Amino acid sequence: MNSETLNIIDVKYEKNGESTKIDNFGMREMQCRVFEKRASNHLLIKAPPASGKSRALMFIGLDKLIHQGKKKVIVAVPEKSIGSSFGNTNLVDNGFFANWEVEDRNNLCLGTGDDKSKVKSFVRFMQDDSKILVCTHATLRFAFENEELDTELFNDTVLAIDEFHHVSVSDNSRLGDLLHRVMNSTNVQIIAMTGSYFRGDAVPILTPEDETEFDKVTYTYYEQLNGYTYLETLGIGYHFYTGSYLDDGALSAVLDPSKKTIIHIPNVNSKESTQVGKHEEVEQIYGHIGEWQSQDSETGIEYILDGNGITRKVANLVDDDPLHRARITKYLSEVAREDIDGVDIIVALGMAKEGFDWPWCEQALTIGYRASLTEIVQIIGRCTRDSYNKSHAQFTNLIVQPNGTTEDVQVSVNNMLKAITASLLMEQVLAPNFTFKPRVSPDQKAQAGEVFVKGLKNPPTERVKQILATELEDLTAAVLQDTQIQRAAANGHSGEYMKHLQSKIIREKLPGLSDEEVEVTRQYLASNLAFKSAGTKVTEEGDKKFITLANSFVNLDDLSIDLIDSINPFQHAFEVISKKVGADVFRVIQDTIAGSRIDMSDEDALALVPQIKAFVIAHNGKYPALNATDKNEKLLANAQAYLTRRYTVWQQEKERNNA
Incomplete structure (x- = not known):
């Protein structure tokens, strides 16, 4: 029996047009914010898909070449297809002082050359008078490891790394090691860009020591989506089912063929996989869309007649035959991206995630929990582009309910916990930012976005002020991803024990803080967690404002840090899910969590x-x-x-x- 599809998050935006409006230099709001930091030696840009990160890099890179005396700009992307975002671009016509121009021989994402030839081209670029190069992360790594390349050549160079969450300080991350080494042995300037708001899933991107060297520019999902022209609402939801998503109607319950859709099928090793093979799984999905008709031999597009008698164009990105993959990828990038009628449904496994541009996409259906939270953010980003064909974007994750053996129950419960965590993390980036301040007088009047809290302490040092300005979202993400906190929250714990666990995370992420600095940081962290929960609502009655926090209705003038510390940030999500999966299933979930070994x-x-x-x-x-x-x-x-x-x-x- 299927459970009802539920949205843990429903967000409505103002459509004020601010994020897409350009100034006299041709810059959007986010790009202006980045350009203000153009003198930074190391810059970390965190901004959502479609906000214009690639062009922001062009603006700042050209300024460093022309006005700051830098000799070269290297742009590294995770895969060749994303390199097209950094091709030649006319910026002068919109008011900027120079165009972004990359010689074909220095765009190593063009053509089909092998790794060895690309490394030689990279080395040649570093030794000649060329100014701009675009390559993949892999080419950068191989070139750096090449004996011919002297590290000193990175002096007076700007190194821009796109999709920065691919980097980590892990021992087996050669890109992370490269970054650490050039930062510590040359005067290279780093520009790091990411559409993820988290420092990776388990391993941090930078060591704490390296990270202190970076200035940060954050442009939130809320700012981006609130400033769109067409997109007004976004839903992030989960559909819990039993059995197979193909056999019991789970997919049919959430798939609307009339909407532009990306379907990501489950990994073969996941609990949601049917184990029949990825190609057979795609064929069965076709059956849920309608009746297969034909395939275009030139483009690879397949035609399926749906239940309403309408022919849908479907792109299969699961088929990894090189000839088919080349044809369909070319069609999607050259035709479907520009023509709304070019394709209706895309079925994928590992593709159509980061850097994939299909602005018409209205819904993303992901079958099976994806272990990477950054991957989920990227998938959601596929359907949140602003386009005239949609006012609502929807992400739905199909996840199997606990059912069967003890081992199956444990796996399912862990996946559900991770799904809840993902939704809570998305709440952080989809909600507006608040500025928290101590309440010292009942007469204080809050400005827009300000919240006064009794008992909240003022930042005691400049270090804490900096943390609150630039690190709060990362700390929030770290708390929500911590398994010990998840178990404690799922078992209803708050108060002193939760405060201890939050403080421990702060000490781990930001070593060297005093006890006072840790506690003040923790208070602001707890406030941020509470105010961005979907269960938190602010209402007005006359001249007074009231807030609902964890089912407590409080006059906003009486809000205190003690009340905030009593709140379980997971409570709302658990309440929603408990109503949808049924009492018996939810009891199994709670019992499994309670029975877990407490670390x-x-x-x-x-x-x-x-x-x-x-x-x-x-x-x-x-x-x-x-x-x-x-x-x-x-x-x-x-x-x-x-x-x-x-x-x-x-x-x-x-x-x-x-x-």
Whole structure:
């Protein structure tokens, strides 16, 4: 039986046109913001798809070449197809002082040359008088590792890395190692661009030490979408089903062939895969669209007659035959991107994500949870381009419900938790930013976007001010992705234990802060989490404003940090899902979470000691029980058991050392 499709997030925008309007230099709002930072040695640009990051790089790169004395600009993209975004561009006609011009021999994303020839071209570029080069991340890595290339050649060079979330400090990330080495051995200037608002999924992009060297420009999804001309609403939802998404009608329930759609089929190793093979899976999807008619031998486009008697044009990007892939990719980039009637539905597996430009797309259907949160952001970005054919964009993720063996339940529950996390992370980037300030007087009047909070402390140092200005969203993402916090939140924990876990993350991400700096940063972090939750609503009654936080209705003038700290940021998402998947299924989810081993360190357990003592006093000497039904008592019992074990080990080691 299928569950109802639900949107955890529904957002409505003003359509004020600000993000697409250009100034006298031909710059959009985001590009102006970036150009203001043109003198920065290292710059990190975080902005959503279609906001104009590639042209922003052109503006700033040309200024560095012409006005700042830099000798070369290198642009590295993750794959050749994205290189077209950095081709020759006329900027002068719109008011800028120069055009972006790349010689064909220096655009290494053109043609079909092998890796060896591209590396030779890269080395030649570094040694001659050429100014601008476009290449792939792979070519940059290979060239850097080439013995002919002296690192000193990167002096007085601007290195721009597109889709920067591909970089990490991981030992097996050669691009991350390259970046670290050139930053520390040359005066190279780095411009990093990403459409993701997170520092990767598990491994950070930069070391904390390297990251402090970067100025940051953030242009939010909210600013971008709020400033569109046509797109007014966006929904992000989940459809939980049992069985196969092809057999029980799950796909048919969410697929509307009349809408321009990208369907991403599940990875063969995922729980949602039918295990029949990717090509057979595509054929079955065709059956849900309608009756297959024919295929164009020149373009690769297939024609399917849907249930309303309308022929739909379908592009198969799952078929990886080189000839077919070349034909269909060429058609999509040259025809379908410009002609709204060029294609109706695209079926893909690993393609049609970052850098894929199909402005007409109205809905993205993703079958199976994708392990990468940045990948989800990229997929959502495919349907959030502004276009006259749509006022609403929809992302729907089909995920199988817990059903069957204990192992299956664990996998399904983990996927559902990750889906909830993804939606909460998207809330952060889809909502407007707030500025939080301490309330010191009842007469304070908030400006637009300001929130006064009782008990909130002023930033004690310039370092904290900088963190609040540039790091708050990354810290928020880190909290929501932390498995220990997810388990604690799913079990209903908030208050002191949640404060401890938040503080621990701040210390890990931003080493060297004092206890006071950590606590003040944490207060603003908790406020940000609370105010960007979908369950948080502000209403007006007369001259007073009220806010609903975790089902508490509070006069905004009475908002305090203590109230904010009592809020579970996952609560709204769990409440929505519990209503849709059914009580029995949700009970299985909660039991699975509760039964999970609680990861605990000495620091975590010691942080709970005050609560254990308070429990013992409140219960007349009784200690918390491991088999308790109350979730908080069970957590305290786990901490007590952990500390007892650690004390026993310590005593044994002490006795051995004294023997």
